[in-house]
Amino acid sequence: MGTTQLETVPEPKYWHLKTVLSEALDSEFAVGEILPNERELAARFGVARATLRQALEQLELEGRLQRRRGVGTTVAPPRVGLDIVPAPQSWPGGPGDAWQTEGYERLAPPAAVAGLLAAADGATVHAVRRTRYTQGQPVATEVLYVPAGSVPGVPADAPQEAPALPDGAAAARVLRELHRLDLEGQDRAVELGSARAEDARLLDRLPGAPVLVVTTRYFSGGRTAAVAVSTYRADTCRLTFGAHDVLPVAG
Amino acid sequence: MGTTQLETVPEPKYWHLKTVLSEALDSEFAVGEILPNERELAARFGVARATLRQALEQLELEGRLQRRRGVGTTVAPPRVGLDIVPAPQSWPGGPGDAWQTEGYERLAPPAAVAGLLAAADGATVHAVRRTRYTQGQPVATEVLYVPAGSVPGVPADAPQEAPALPDGAAAARVLRELHRLDLEGQDRAVELGSARAEDARLLDRLPGAPVLVVTTRYFSGGRTAAVAVSTYRADTCRLTFGAHDVLPVAG
DNA sequence: TAGTGGTCTAGACCACGCC
DNA sequence: GCGTGGTCTAGACCACTAT
Numbered sequence A, B: 001m002g003t004t005q006l007e008t009v010p011e012p013k014y015w016h017l018k019t020v021l022s023e024a025l026d027s028e029f030a031v032g033e034i035l036p037n038e039r040e041l042a043a044r045f046g047v048a049r050a051t052l053r054q055a056l057e058q059l060e061l062e063g064r065l066q067r068r069r070g071v072g073t074t075v076a077p078p079r080v081g082l083d084i085v086p087a088p089q090s091w092p093g094g095p096g097d098a099w100q101t102e103g104y105e106r107l108a109p110p111a112a113v114a115g116l117l118a119a120a121d122g123a124t125v126h127a128v129r130r131t132r133y134t135q136g137q138p139v140a141t142e143v144l145y146v147p148a149g150s151v152p153g154v155p156a157d158a159p160q161e162a163p164a165l166p167d168g169a170a171a172a173r174v175l176r177e178l179h180r181l182d183l184e185g186q187d188r189a190v191e192l193g194s195a196r197a198e199d200a201r202l203l204d205r206l207p208g209a210p211v212l213v214v215t216t217r218y219f220s221g222g223r224t225a226a227v228a229v230s231t232y233r234a235d236t237c238r239l240t241f242g243a244h245d246v247l248p249v250a251g
Numbered sequence C: 001t002a003g004t005g006g007t008c009t010a011g012a013c014c015a016c017g018c019c
Numbered sequence D: 001g002c003g004t005g006g007t008c009t010a011g012a013c014c015a016c017t018a019t
Helices: A013-028 A038-045 A049-061 A111-117 A167-180 A197-202 B013-028 B038-045 B049-061 B111-117 B167-180 B197-202
Strands: A065-068 A072-075 A080-083 A099-107 A125-134 A137-147 A185-194 A210-220 A223-233 A237-241 B065-068 B072-075 B080-083 B099-107 B125-134 B137-147 B185-194 B210-220 B223-233 B237-241
Touching: A013 A049, A038 A049, A049 A065, A049 B185, A080 A125, A080 A137, A099 A167, A111 A137, A111 A223, A125 A167, A137 A167, A137 A197, A185 B049, A185 B210, A210 A237, A210 B185, A223 A237, B013 B049, B038 B049, B049 B065, B080 B125, B080 B137, B099 B167, B111 B137, B111 B223, B125 B167, B137 B167, B137 B197, B210 B237, B223 B237
Parallel strands: A080 A237, B080 B237
Antiparallel strands: A065 A072, A099 A125, A125 A137, A137 A223, A185 A210, A185 B237, A210 A223, A237 B185, B065 B072, B099 B125, B125 B137, B137 B223, B185 B210, B210 B223
16 A cells, blocks of 8 residues: 555656656745746756756746747746636627737648638638737737638738738738628637747747647538637647636645 | 858757658658668767667657567558547547546546646545557547545545455446536647657656546536546647548548 | 856766566 | 667756846
C-alpha cells in the first residue's frame, strides 16, 4: 500500500525538478511574482541550464509559469475559463459573442478548410479575422471562412477595377448576410496545435507556442455554410462547454 | 501587400527545419513509414541533434510524427476524432459510452476535484478508473470521482474488518447507483496538461507528454453529484463535440 | 547597456526494443 | 549486442526589454 519504496527506476532530473518547483510555486510564491533567473535557478539546483529549462517548459505548458524574453519568469494566474458555446445554436457575431472583428480578406482557404467546405481547388472564400479578448488581453484569434455561395448578398470578387467594399464593411456584411441564413446545426472539434507565426504575434507568444485549435462547422441548407478556426492560447486558457456555473472553481 | 519581402528577421533554424520536414512528410513519406534516425537527419541538415529534436518535438506535438525509444520515428496517421458527447445528457457508463471500467479505489480526491465536489478536506470518495480505446489502442484514461453521499446504495468505507466488495463489483455498483439519480445538467472544460506518471504509462507515453484534460461535472439534486477527469493523448486525438457527420474530413 | 529568456552546438551517457 | 530515441552537460551567442 505505502508507496514509500526507494526509487527503483530513477526519474529524470527535469521531472523531479518540475515537481520541486511546482511545490515551491504553491507555497512560496504569489501570482505575478518574478522567479530568480534561469542561470541562478540552474546553479541553485545543481543542473545545467538546459535541464532546468526543460522543467520550466513543462510548468509553462501547464499554465503555472509565464516566461517573457528580456523580462523574466513570473508565476501565472490560474487559467481563465472561456465559454465556447455562447448560445446553443448561433452564427458567429450573434448576441453574446465575445469576438471582435479585426480584418477581412478574400483568399483561397487552407487545404484542410477547403475539404470541410467541399470547395473547389483554388476557389476563394470570404475570410473574416476576429480576436477574442479577456481582461484586455488577446486570448484567441479566429478566421471565419465563408464560401461566396453562402452569402450571395456580399459582393464577390469584383473585377479588379471595382474595389468592392472597405475591409471593415465587407466583414460586417459577411456576418450580416450569414445571420439571414437558417442555421441547421453546428459541430466542434478541439485539438492541440502550435501557433503559426501570425497567430503567435497576435497572441503575444512565440511561434510554435502550444494552442488549442477549435474548428467549428456551421450547417445550413444541407451544406457546410461556414467554418471557423479559432486558436486559443493553451497556456492561459481553459475552454468551457455549456458552463453551468453552480460552483466557483476552488482548490 | 505582397509579403514576398526578404526575411528581415531570420527565423530560428528549428522553425525552418520543421517547415521543411513538414513538407517532406506531405510529399515523400507514407503513414507508418520510418524516418532516418535523429543523428542521420541532423547530419543531413547540418544542425546539432538538439536542434533537430526541437523540430521533431513540434511535429510530434502537432500529431505529424510518432517517436518511440528503441524503435524510431514514424509518420503518424491523421488524428482520430473522438466524440466527447455521446448523448446530450447522460451519466458515465450509459448507452453509447465508449469507456471500459478498469479499476476502483476509495480515496481522498485531489484538491482541484475536492473543490468542484465541495467535499470536506480529507473526505474520501469513490474513484472509478476507466480507459477509452480506439482501434485497440488506449487513447484516454479517466477517473470518475463520486462522493459517497451521491450513491448511498454503495457500501461506504466499511469498518476495516468488512472488505466490502471486490473492486470490479464496487465500480459497477457505483455506476448503477449513479444511473438512478436524476441528471439535471452537465458541464465540460478542456485544457492542456501533461501526463502524470500513471496516465502516461496507461497511454503508452512518457511522463509529461501533452494531454487534453476534459473535466466533466454532473449535477443532480442541486449539487455536483460526480466529477470525471479524462485525459486524452493530445498527439493522436481530436475531440469532437456534437459531431454532425455531414462530410468526411478531407484535405 | 545590462540582464533576461531563446537558440544552438558538440559532445556524453542512459533506457528501451528488437534481433 | 546494437540501434533507437531520451536525458544531460557546459558552454556560446542572439533577441528582446527595461533603465
